[in-house]
Amino acid sequence: MWTIMEMILIGSMILYGTIIIRAFNPSTTLCLIEPWCREIGFVLCYGAIILKLYRILIEFRTRKARRWVIRDKDLLKYLLGMVIVVFGYMAAWTVTNLDLIQKENYSMLTTRRTAEGVEFKACKAAWWDYVTETSEILILIFGIHLSYASRNATTQFRERCFLCISISTEALISAVFYMLRYFYWETSMHPDTSFVANFVRCQLTTTVVLVLLFAPKWWYQKVQINKGRVSRNYLMQESGRGPLEAFKPQDGVVATNSDVEGEISLADMNPEDIRLELKRLYIQLEVLKNKTIRFDNPHISKRRGGRKIAQRRFSLQTLRQQTHRLSSRHTEIEVTEAEASRTPEDSVCSVEGPSIVINDGPSETTPRKNQK
Structure with missing residues (x-):
């Protein structure tokens, strides 16, 4: 759990770096570095949040007897893949801009003028920026979808709820910020005012995310420690x-069965x-x-946070072969036993019954008269 939280913290620190870059006067180098900090920090912070929501959803929807456990190691692999994709995208963006600067004298800086007539330099917005910001909103919407799909899941520290609030806050504030900047701030806002707006936006998104994700864990952990300390002290006090x-038993009173007079009654x-x-x-x-x-329970892991021993695996093909072998052997035994008694007379279980000899006694004959 804490490995992914560390990735969120690192991504937030990189996002804070964009505000530090905006504090300096704009130049071609700073205009190239700022989007890198924004996108790498974004994918580390909110990509980790989306992966945590994905793990909650997968564990909640598992319908097998053996639960599918997604380890932090697996989530780090997925997060590394996301970072590689963003790195490739930003590398292509950087190479394209550098090629335009060298061959076509393209400038990443532009001169703007406020309503009061004050001129200032700022980084030029390109179509790459629009595509990048639209992709950010789509990724955040996908994270909101995952949080809604796992709305019935029960998590420790109510983590799912805070993850959903964090990613929804970023999506809402970023969408409003981009629309206001494109329609109003981009052409007429003073650079100092623009810096303050970006600073406020960073505090409302990144800082709020850190507070929502780390403060509940710290508070729940502190409450559990206090409860455990109180229970332990009470147990020691009562058991000691x-x-x-x-x-x-009082003097002269023997505490025996209730039939004996003199025992202390509950009343x-x-x-x-x-x-x-x-x-x-x-x-x-x-x-x-x-x-x-x-005590000596094989179903409970002895080490904290340990995983159980993998269950034995068996092959259905081997099981069928054993069943077929036993059934064929049973058939041979039945045939052998049947050959021993082929006639009803030789079988004691025949319907006609066993053959026996019955003594009817001496036969009587009636003398016949001579007929002439």
Whole structure:
């Protein structure tokens, strides 16, 4: 998490560099350097924010049993690809301008005049600038789309909400700033007023982004540390002392079963003492339960922030072969057993039953009369 936050911080520092460059008198070199600082800082800062929103969306939409985890290392690779693309674009822009300056005596500076008649030099706006600024707005709109798509995701420190506010603020203020500059400031605004406008714009975007992203984490972390310290002190205080006086057997009284006379009944005890004693017992039971759960549990990583051991993988093809082998073996066994009893007389499970010999006893005959 902090690796991507560091990229956001580095990008913000580069964006602040554009204000420092504008504090000097414009020249060809400064007119070439300022767009580099703007675009590289923009892609580092807001590209990292968009990638964080992308990770939140992917983890939220994963429907597999095994969650797809996007590591900071993967996000850095994506961010490096974005920086390379912007670097190539700015390199092409720089080479084109240098070629025009050398061959066609093209000047990146222009002379403007205010309404009071004051002349001043400023960097000339070209079509490359319009394309670049339009691309910035489109990238920010894509980031807003990602934040809207992951609106139901639950994140730590409510990070998704602050990321959405940051990127929406940049998109809104930059769009208004570009429109006002093209229609009004570009031709008639004094350079000092233009510098103040750019400074205010940088504070409303870059500074607000840093506050929205870093302040909540610092505040939540501080609250958790304070809560943990209070709970730990209370646990040590409650577990370090013995049972309350109300629970100790009195003189001449034996605390046994409730059937025995002389045992302390709950009705005679102070409700506050009972509540404190039960609370102390609940805390001790909770600590014991957590220790028991974590003791030699293979499902819980022992190192902080560690990943679980990869599950064993099996091949469906091998599983089918084993199933086919077992089924063929089972069929052979059934055929062999069936060949042992082919006739109903030899099978004890035949419907006709086993063949037996029944003794009917001696046969009786009726004498026949002689017929003549």
